[in-house]
Amino acid sequence: MVTGSSQRRYDYERDGAAIYRQSFATIRAEAELADLAPDLEHVVVRMIHACGMVDLPADVEASPGVVGIARTALRAGAPVLCDAQMVASGITRRRLPAANDIVCALGDPGVPELAARLGTTRSAAALELWADRLAGAVVAIGNAPTALFHLLELIGAGGPRPAAVLGLPVGFVGAAESKQALADNPFGLPFLVVHGRRGGSAMTVAAVNAIASEAL
Amino acid sequence: MVTGSSQRRYDYERDGAAIYRQSFATIRAEAELADLAPDLEHVVVRMIHACGMVDLPADVEASPGVVGIARTALRAGAPVLCDAQMVASGITRRRLPAANDIVCALGDPGVPELAARLGTTRSAAALELWADRLAGAVVAIGNAPTALFHLLELIGAGGPRPAAVLGLPVGFVGAAESKQALADNPFGLPFLVVHGRRGGSAMTVAAVNAIASEAL
Numbered sequence A, B: 001m002v003t004g005s006s007q008r009r010y011d012y013e014r015d016g017a018a019i020y021r022q023s024f025a026t027i028r029a030e031a032e033l034a035d036l037a038p039d040l041e042h043v044v045v046r047m048i049h050a051c052g053m054v055d056l057p058a059d060v061e062a063s064p065g066v067v068g069i070a071r072t073a074l075r076a077g078a079p080v081l082c083d084a085q086m087v088a089s090g091i092t093r094r095r096l097p098a099a100n101d102i103v104c105a106l107g108d109p110g111v112p113e114l115a116a117r118l119g120t121t122r123s124a125a126a127l128e129l130w131a132d133r134l135a136g137a138v139v140a141i142g143n144a145p146t147a148l149f150h151l152l153e154l155i156g157a158g159g160p161r162p163a164a165v166l167g168l169p170v171g172f173v174g175a176a177e178s179k180q181a182l183a184d185n186p187f188g189l190p191f192l193v194v195h196g197r198r199g200g201s202a203m204t205v206a207a208v209n210a211i212a213s214e215a216l
Helices: A016-030 A038-051 A066-075 A085-090 A111-118 A122-133 A145-156 A175-183 A201-213 B016-030 B038-051 B066-075 B085-090 B111-118 B122-133 B145-156 B175-183 B201-213
Strands: A060-062 A080-082 A102-104 A138-141 A164-167 A191-194 B060-062 B080-082 B102-104 B138-141 B164-167 B191-194
Touching (some): A016 A038, A066 A191, A066 A201, A080 A085, A085 A102, A111 A122, A122 A145, A175 A191, A201 B201, B038 B066, B038 B201, B066 B164, B066 B191, B080 B122, B085 B201, B111 B122, B145 B175, B164 B175, B175 B191
Parallel strands (some): A080 A102, A080 A138
């Protein structure tokens, strides 16, 4: 079923490297990136690439140096803790600098019972199963606002502190509020957020992959 | 590390069912859904839920009856063919009505060589490996414009026809054009697209899961 050029009906760019170049040129021409530190700019360009929206920077907030902090943690072997299987699935293993573990506990058979016992969602309850991996980890939350709120509660209760939190839950109930809470966190926790309703697994994966690829 | 209610610092909805209800109520209050057929409306609400953007319907175009056609195909056991591992990863297996296969060939070891030989991207080349599964399948393209263009070329060259194509590639080079080409396809191919740059794996997964869940 291999089609030869004689059968091509459509005119489009087929060269992967050229597609990347043109994509990033368009993003840099259209997006307001001037206010971002260079290492954060690189990450935000990748996030825009993943969602197709050049107005994203207006909603981005990050603590100073968070990209370098997360990168250093990855180089030192920190695991990436994810709230959703799609996030874990999208992270490019070969870009990770230390064959870092990628952990998503949502599918663990104990999670539904734990969620019932804690009176919260499965996404939030699954974080309890990270307990022994959380110290120094890079946390990537790309789906559930409750997971991000619960993380802040665990840290507020004296739990282990991750190296950095990429907080990008999406949606209509708690997403904006949980990201604001992360940006306002009183723990000095390094963070990256996209304020408002937007977020999601693709944007989160793009952030992790961009941070990881420069750490190699 | 289980936290009791005495340690809760944040006020937020922890009940998963209530979160869904409030989310869908917000979407129905804010999004313009009146022009959509009821079965398509259900799918679009789920897509909005996955991306947090209530202005999505303005960019949605679908051929008449595509949701029912895709649903019928899934009930009959059609595979879901995906262009990206994140799409395959996000589809909820238990919602599929016939233990349908979910196929993503991008990681096949033969793909890089095939891409070089065909002079196209790996995402497009991977479609060649679907050849014997394409007839009657539900195709879900959530990442690569080149994959969607290549699919249309294969069908234009007399290749097997899928039952329906969910065309939601994202980005700045070819995404809008490939989705317009699908919407304009001269093959009578049932389709769902989000015009423009927006799209991506989360939105695509939401569409597949919404179609599948009503097919049970």
